Amino acid sequence: MQIYLLYGGQNAEHDSSIASAFAVIRAIYFKYYSVCPIYITKTGEWLRGATLHEPLTDVGELRLVAGATAQFGGTVSQSTGIDIRPGELVVKDAVVFPMMHGQNAEDGTIQGLLQSLGVPYVGDGVLASAVGMDKIVSKMLFQQAGIPQAPYVPLLKAQWQTETEKILARCEGSLLYPMYVKPANLGSSLGVSRVADRTALIAAIEEAFNFASRVLVEQGIVAREIELGLLGDAELRFSIPGEVVKSSDGVRQLREQLEIPASIDPEILAKMKQYAQRAYAIMDGSGLARCDFFLTANGDVLLNEINTMPMFDQDAMYPQLWQKMGLSSGDLIEELIQLASHRFKRQQAQQNF
Structure with missing residues (x-):
């Protein structure tokens, strides 16, 4: 069977996509x-590389496959795609x-294109992808x-632009400092700011509007960050929980480490799974997702976001x-491909009904 691997894209997470695509090629x-491999450049061109029949040994080879070298390291080369x-x-x-x-990738745009072309594809559909990417709609x-969440505006x-004072009063009237300001539909912490007073709040909102036309102001929460992996559609499976542990490296910077499995009370974990399943169902999820939670010292569970x-x-x-949990990356990719094929067959059957 042929797998068309799309990677790159017209966004700030372009390089992250290449790293993920390389991991897939190494494990499939x-x-x-x-x-x-099909590389989508930052300007929107689609470049097809030579078909691969064995893993690549270096991510640089993946960049060369579709002529992506020009996007990295300042070296310009002729495209091979x-x-x-x-x-x-x-x-x-x-x-x-x-x-x-x-x-322009996991926000439903690529999924809508593939749906219109009538081809099976890995991952969530148009609705779930769009909802998962948009922090305001999902909340x-x-x-x-x-489902409990941190308070937000x-x-x-x-x-x-027309009601600045009214909006500031609303934020300060319903939220406490520190607050977090985020563009509504970006990932990888782009445009995200932590603010502790009104002056910083105004500056952060102005900065976030440089990235998007819709912005979320959210209550800062002192809590552990717990993540669950979701896999499946009608029968949803959960991974063990993992924790993102942040610590200072002594130079006023935070370093993130992953603790797997995270130490959580079984009743709290059961509550997280219940919330994750309910959230994934309401957004019509199918395939895979990572569900992120806040867990406070009082044992309160708050859903932060779902990454599709x-x-x-x-x-x-x-x-x-x-x-x-004993599921290798190769087996995980295999399950995702099979889920994509089965969903496509169900959709075809429904269309022919």
């Missing part, structure tokens, strides 16, 4: 599949693996589902959670 079972149109992905006995993060949906750029295409590189939380 080539005895069952050949892999056609062939310029294609997305419609060329419509082939028999193939699955598309969109290993892409951020805007409103989860609030309707009765959504902001629109047009309102901020988590990182796959060797340092990422999602694959490590499954590895600790």
Whole structure:
């Protein structure tokens, strides 16, 4: 079977996508599949590399496969990729693996394109991808589902420009400092600021609006950061929990370490799984996700966000959670491909009904 591996993309998480794609190529079972890498440049070109029949040994080879060298290290080289149109992905006995993060990638745009082309693809569908990427929409949906979250205030750029004082009063009237200001639909902590007073709040909101037209102001929470891996659709499986532990390196910078498994009371873990399942169902999730929680010292569980295409590189939380449960990265990728094929067959059956 042919796997079309999409990577790159028109966003700030371009390099992260390449690292994830390389991890997939290193782990996928080539005895069952050949892999056609398709690199999407930062300017939107689609470049198809030569079909792979064995793993690559270095991420630099993946960059060369589709002529991505020009995007890295200041070295400009001739592209080795062939310029294609997305419609060329419509082939028999193939699955598309969109290993892409951020805007114009995991936010429903690529998923909508693949859905329109009528090809099976790995990961969540259009609705779940769009909801998972948008912090305001997801929080409103989860609030309707009765899932506890940190208090928040959504902001629109047009309102901020005309009702600044009113919005500041609303933030300070319903939230306590410190607060976190975030663009509504970006990942990897881009444009995120921690603020402790009004002056910093104003500056952070202005900065966040440079990244997006919708911004979220959220209550700062003193809590542990716990993450769960989700896998499946009708039958949803959960990984063991992992914890993101932050510590100072002595130079006023924070370093993150992963503790797997995280030490959590079984009743609290059961509550996390219940919330994760309810949230994933309401957003019509199918395939995979990483569900992030805050766990306070009082034992309160708050849903932070759901990431529908988590990182796959060797340092990422999602694959490590499954590895600790005995599911290798190769087996994990195999399950994702099979889930994509089964969902596609169900969708075809529904269309022909």
